[in-house]
Amino acid sequence: MILLHGDGDPTTPEGLRAIYTPPRLPWLRANMVSSLDGAATGSDGRSGTVNNAVDVDVFHVLRELADAVLVGAGTAIAETYTAKGAPIVIVSRRGRIPDELRGCDAGAVRLATVAEAPGLEAAREEIGAENVYVAGTSEVDLAALLERLHEDGMRHVLCEGGPTLLGSLLEAGVVDELCHTITPKLLAGDGRRIVAGPPTDVPVSLASLIEHDGTLLGRWLVNR
Template identity: 30%
Template structure:
């Protein structure tokens, strides 16, 4: 792997390249897409991935306090517990050996008896709303750390604030496209990490954001490359007021 922007460097330190900013809360989206913008191949992102993408993916997980994903992504991608990694020991010093996964779901259509809820080293978090089925909410409260944020639908601003209250201020969102769009529309996204696979997919695959419109201006801050795959990091310019608010919540 090499860095090709903002300068050229062979074998960059991936953990350093994706380190979170110090002293403030930060929400990062991490997605992979084809060259023509498809967010999946045959319904899953794995077909667009590469060895380099998987190395960066694992490093990002090691750096984060919490991994956020929508229930549809958890089901389609077959999420299980995050396994410990020896390489994470230094990255996670002073924190649990693995980050918890937080699943966003209005319907609570999840396998609450599955290994994501029974075998996770860090207790899985479920984020739902008051309108979720009552009996499912009771079961989810027994199987997970349950957050109820919002009335008829999940209020993502409240959900992220609840994560911050738990000390989980370095947030990694792994999608899917609808959750990404909602986070952007709520003005919660600080960074987009996008792996661009040299493939043309076509068809009806969603883009990395699919849903509510959002107008966020991003700056390209870094590009890595390996085997034709581009690993782009975009960050938004932070207003002083927003930075102060986020620091206070961390």
């Protein structure tokens, strides 16, 4: 690994952790990957066909540093999420918990949903009412959700997408940082970009940039 911009040594586990340690708390970091031509998923609809080994290494570092992992229900299903490490917070307006995340230890899976969610009561029974965050009536109030997570001690939140959730977080003005990996692949097709939703204009500044065999791993800070 070569650090092209920023400070630190990305060639050691300790140095890599130092590069990605949040500068303050609370902190909301998003982590996304795309091909060189902008595809966030491959032909199978998963990011696993876009990423590579070095991206996975950084992915694990980000997971280790996080207090909670925030992810949309659709992405959790497509990527077959499992509960390991930091609590997984599923965002679902329907109150749906993916099958792979059912039956986990108490507190390993949380649900962020709305008062009108058809699956609200079932979710409360399944994972416990204390692990279900009702933030909003028909749309998830992401700013309110983050306040609840902070109150519960989850001050460093890692969002892993998908693109629609990231777009909503950017629209809500609550994102502090985007970690974006660009892998040296050209996929064409109609794969989604890393952000989806209404047009937005969010200025960012480059905090660090690592290169490894053509893969670029950037940390971008949101300017407020």
